[in-house]
Amino acid sequence: xxxxxxxxxxxxxxxxxxxxxxxxxxxxxxxxxxxxxxxxxxxxxxxxxxxxxxxxxxxxxxxxxxxxxxxxxxxxxxxxxxxxxxxxxxxxxxxxxxxxxxxxxxxxxxxxx
Amino acid sequence: xxxxxxxxxxxxxxxxxxxxxxxxxxxxxxxxxxxxxxxxxxxxxxxxxxxxxxxxxxxxxxxxxxxxxxxxxxxxxxxxxxxxxxxxxxxxxxxxxxxxxxxxxxxxxxxxxxxx
Numbered sequence: 001x002x003x004x005x006x007x008x009x010x011x012x013x014x015x016x017x018x019x020x021x022x023x024x025x026x027x028x029x030x031x032x033x034x035x036x037x038x039x040x041x042x043x044x045x046x047x048x049x050x051x052x053x054x055x056x057x058x059x060x061x062x063x064x065x066x067x068x069x070x071x072x073x074x075x076x077x078x079x080x081x082x083x084x085x086x087x088x089x090x091x092x093x094x095x096x097x098x099x100x101x102x103x104x105x106x107x108x109x110x111x112x113x
Numbered sequence: 114x115x116x117x118x119x120x121x122x123x124x125x126x127x128x129x130x131x132x133x134x135x136x137x138x139x140x141x142x143x144x145x146x147x148x149x150x151x152x153x154x155x156x157x158x159x160x161x162x163x164x165x166x167x168x169x170x171x172x173x174x175x176x177x178x179x180x181x182x183x184x185x186x187x188x189x190x191x192x193x194x195x196x197x198x199x200x201x202x203x204x205x206x207x208x209x210x211x212x213x214x215x216x217x218x219x220x221x222x223x224x225x226x227x228x229x
Contacts, residue, residue: 104158
């Protein structure tokens, strides 16, 4: 089954403790991206990757890091989480950047206390 | 698109009534347009998309949308809603050209609540 898998689904952590949210897709998609969803703001792009070893900042990259060492994986790293990073995070992938639809993971609800 | 605006944050409606969820976009280049649906505790899934051609596009679950270039709108409609249509709906646009080619921009979301 074609899917985007994120882990964990739920995470509560403390300020400053490094964490990684994993994302994996099995569709051989080139383009992957991370979004955060906040009430009233819709989804905002954090980082995106057009292919292996090619990543770039989205609209709200501060406080986040990503890597793309393999085509299927695109982890999101929070080196020093802060409470304003409490949010719902989605990973998405698409065949290419442009007119193709994006496939989304189930989401990771992160709470930073 | 520079921005995507969904004009209603919440839309309550009774079962079997028609519904329209409004979306406007602003862009200096051509765009591709999408509607996604998010059911509770799930990710987003594609309802329909407009890339080119006929301005009336049909999607899954009986939804349709009409692209209006002069109004820069892409409103979503369904003639008769079901309880199961209760969800949050997102309009989105991808730049079809320019320096931001492929950038996906989302609207703020519209929560559709269908009452029995």
